[in-house]
Amino acid sequence: MSLQIYNSLTRKKERFNPITKGHVGLYVCGPTVSGESHLGHARPYVTFDVVYRYLTHLKYKVRYVRNITDAGHFEEEGREAEDKISTKATIEKLEPMELVQKYTNLYHWAMLQLNNIEPSIEPTATGHIVEQINMIEKIIADGYAYAINGSVYFDVEKYNTDFSKKGLPYGILSGRVLEDMLETTRELDNQEEKRNKADFALWKNAPPEHIMRWKSPWGEGFPGWHIECSAMSSKYLGDEFDIHGGGMDLQFPHHECEIAQSAVCNHKSPARYWMHNNMITINGRKMGKSYNNVIKLSELFSGNHPLLAQAYHPMVIRFFILQTHYRSTLDFGNEALQASEKGLKRLFDAYENLQKLEPVNEKSEDAELEKNVLQLLNELDEFMNDDFSTAKVLANIFELVPTINALKNKQLPANVLSNGVITLMQQKLKLFITNILGLKNINDTNNKANDVIQILINLRKEAKAKKDFVTSDKIRNDLAAIGIQLKDEKDGSISYSL
Numbered sequence: 001m002s003l004q005i006y007n008s009l010t011r012k013k014e015r016f017n018p019i020t021k022g023h024v025g026l027y028v029c030g031p032t033v034s035g036e037s038h039l040g041h042a043r044p045y046v047t048f049d050v051v052y053r054y055l056t057h058l059k060y061k062v063r064y065v066r067n068i069t070d071a072g073h074f075e076e077e078g079r080e081a082e083d084k085i086s087t088k089a090t091i092e093k094l095e096p097m098e099l100v101q102k103y104t105n106l107y108h109w110a111m112l113q114l115n116n117i118e119p120s121i122e123p124t125a126t127g128h129i130v131e132q133i134n135m136i137e138k139i140i141a142d143g144y145a146y147a148i149n150g151s152v153y154f155d156v157e158k159y160n161t162d163f164s165k166k167g168l169p170y171g172i173l174s175g176r177v178l179e180d181m182l183e184t185t186r187e188l189d190n191q192e193e194k195r196n197k198a199d200f201a202l203w204k205n206a207p208p209e210h211i212m213r214w215k216s217p218w219g220e221g222f223p224g225w226h227i228e229c230s231a232m233s234s235k236y237l238g239d240e241f242d243i244h245g246g247g248m249d250l251q252f253p254h255h256e257c258e259i260a261q262s263a264v265c266n267h268k269s270p271a272r273y274w275m276h277n278n279m280i281t282i283n284g285r286k287m288g289k290s291y292n293n294v295i296k297l298s299e300l301f302s303g304n305h306p307l308l309a310q311a312y313h314p315m316v317i318r319f320f321i322l323q324t325h326y327r328s329t330l331d332f333g334n335e336a337l338q339a340s341e342k343g344l345k346r347l348f349d350a351y352e353n354l355q356k357l358e359p360v361n362e363k364s365e366d367a368e369l370e371k372n373v374l375q376l377l378n379e380l381d382e383f384m385n386d387d388f389s390t391a392k393v394l395a396n397i398f399e400l401v402p403t404i405n406a407l408k409n410k411q412l413p414a415n416v417l418s419n420g421v422i423t424l425m426q427q428k429l430k431l432f433i434t435n436i437l438g439l440k441n442i443n444d445t446n447n448k449a450n451d452v453i454q455i456l457i458n459l460r461k462e463a464k465a466k467k468d469f470v471t472s473d474k475i476r477n478d479l480a481a482i483g484i485q486l487k488d489e490k491d492g493s494i495s496y497s498l
Helices: 039-057 084-092 096-113 126-141 156-163 178-184 225-237 248-266 297-302 314-322 334-356 367-385 390-408 419-436 446-465 469-481
Strands: 004-007 012-015 023-028 061-066 145-148 151-154 200-205 221-223 241-247 271-277 280-282 330-332 485-488 494-497
Touching: 004 271, 023 039, 023 225, 039 061, 039 096, 039 241, 039 271, 039 280, 039 297, 039 314, 039 419, 061 225, 096 297, 126 145, 126 151, 126 200, 126 221, 126 225, 126 248, 151 248, 156 178, 156 248, 200 225, 200 248, 221 225, 225 241, 225 248, 241 248, 248 271, 297 314, 314 330, 314 334, 314 390, 330 334, 334 390, 334 419, 367 390, 367 419, 390 419, 446 469, 469 485
Parallel strands: 023 061, 023 241, 241 271, 280 330
Antiparallel strands: 004 012, 145 151, 151 200, 200 221, 485 494
């Protein structure tokens, strides 16, 4: 079975045919580093890490581009336009790029904890201002954008009139109808500048108090959110590439606007296949500041949040995410996470037992069992080829667990399966569990890491007791540098969070 991908653009599964044989261009929208990464960031990046791993397993040479939004992220729907980086930098009393570096480092640390492979290229918005300006100039020259008061807006209605005839109407990805959008779009700041409510900003004029600003043909300002991904994806992957990924919340307006911008400049949709992971909820509710249920990844790993009953190892989070198909809604709750923790331990206990088995017989003594085992193993590839169905892969692996444990405990005779099948099972499970799904055994490392941190905490206590504040501060600062925050409690104890 060849790889099938559900294409959000056509709303159906399609056989994957790369533009260039043996090569794949993959672009995934990265984080806006105006704050610490939260639970909502875990799902897309774990999802597309597995996509990256599996495409590599299929022997494709993959160029995986995932951007960093470090300037100009203001949204056109549902909130007042703002540059998140500048706003947060003012609140935290940091230089904007100091804030960007702080949260980029924390993001990289969290991705490492989740065992995500680094992308091939990680471009930043601030590093590609020239490319964004060039693209905006072309859109203006072609008559699909207009400048006013130092800002530049994309003319959605004109675009829709012309490109609907070419099969690329505005709304092609999200299914929205422009006439409906014009009636329901909220009143936002500077709305009076636009020709139509649905027009979106390509460049914004920077008011005097705005910190991050660049010179442009239209005056000093900063880029819009949507233009950065169009500029960077085309720079590193070409006018048309294979797969564009991101969360379902980005379908509109972000990805819709990307298609419109790229269609004007390159006369085609930027990507052949659009992949979107579904949303997460927390105890059945959407994650949001108004619900007070935004959980940062560092809080998730440390348990330092009122909604969390305990700390959850990053591998438990990864395993939990992969137990549900990426296009299905995923609800985080303590009971479900605790069940995943037990499930992950059971999986690796069986995996280690399997690797220790030594085949002893050329022929199977139980043909029916061997047939069942082979079917479960062969289906692993079929499930991954069916739109990356990690949930079905894990379900099959767990069906093998009782047989593995029975062999280890000698409840089944050693010769019940042939040498070839046991060896195949060892190889397949190693490939899928560790290489493709990217899971690690937490049993050996978690306790040792906690023990080491506790030793350092005790050394810091001793230093403070001796009034050796130089050593005490050094331990605290060195731990903070690698993402471990110490907190001196009122009772004299010291807690830590990752």
